[in-house]
């Protein structure tokens with residue numbers, strides 16, 4: 001830290017993104033990216049937009065807004081696009097949390113929530129998930145806080161039903177409930193149909209996962225028009241041109257080819273089912289994932305050890321050091337070829353560890 005860094009940020013612990021090592025070519029199953037490229041329509045539109053990069057991008061994102069309004073059956077005033085969904089989540093912390101209205105979220109959830117709280121100097125409280133990593137919705141009732149719920153949750157992959165979220169909304173009529181649907185397209189139940197019923201609901205989604213556009217940085221929020229107006233106030237007070245022209249064009253191309261997204265999600269779900277089955281056969285325990293990743297642990301191997309041994313073999317998965325989940329790893333679902341390579345490496349690692357244990361036991365005798 002330099003001597004000039006403001007004291008107000010001196011205790012800030014930044015979010016740590018999944019590693020992107022450059023020393024060799026890895027099979028990347030650590031950042032929940034899509035294993036397939038974006039739609040051809042997105043690629044072509046983005047290349048075309050590059051020809052006009054001398055101009056600022058459209059701050060209103062008119063084309064994108066029309067496209068998503070048509071696709072989701074919402075009004076244009078009910079959506080706001082941001083630079084990844086991280087940006088709209090940060091906007092929500094800025095707009096709806098303060099000393100009188102702290103933030104509230106699970107102890108095991110998206111690791112950026114506490115960081116957003118810290119950088120915005122917002123007090124926050126974490127509610128522990130149950131032992132099986134599910135949420136007890138009653139713990140979120142009447143909390144007088146702004147609630148953030150990733151649904152399905154990350155890194156557990158577990159989802160709440162729309163009816164359960166509705167209970168949380170009904171029991172917090174005077175507080176905002178943010179439902180982060182980054183992974184909803186892989187098997188969750190979206191709360192977008194509830195935005196006109198609850199004026200305290202903000203739903204966030206992203207193009208990073210199911211739409212194969214993580215590198216373009218495109219996310220959005222859907223809510224009643226009053227909330228979108230608040231969030232626009234924040235956007236126009238920070239970065240009016242938050243979506244660049246190439247990303248905007250790619251987003252429009254992508255939405256014009258929604259069949260492609262559905263196909264990719266279908267393949268990811270199939271690959272997930274195959275991997276889940278293969279890992280179960282190897283003795284892994286897993287949560288029920290509705291996402292593009294699995295959250296798994298093995299009774300005979302520490303999560304960190306498995307992570308390290310896979311990395312040595314050129315396969316990256318995500319290991320978290322937080323006490324409650326250190327036995328687990330989060331494994332992004334890739335192509336079938338990648339998942340076969342992953343399962344085969346895991347099998348070898350477990351066999352080698354079992355052989356070492358047998359050797360050690362023989363020596364002791």
Ligand code: PMP
Pocket residue numbers: 083084085086087110150153154180182205206207208214217218219
């Ligand atoms: N929410 C959750 C639960 C996530 O896992 C992520 C991805 N790291 C995000 C939001 C943000 O994704 P992006 O900014 O790429 O839209």
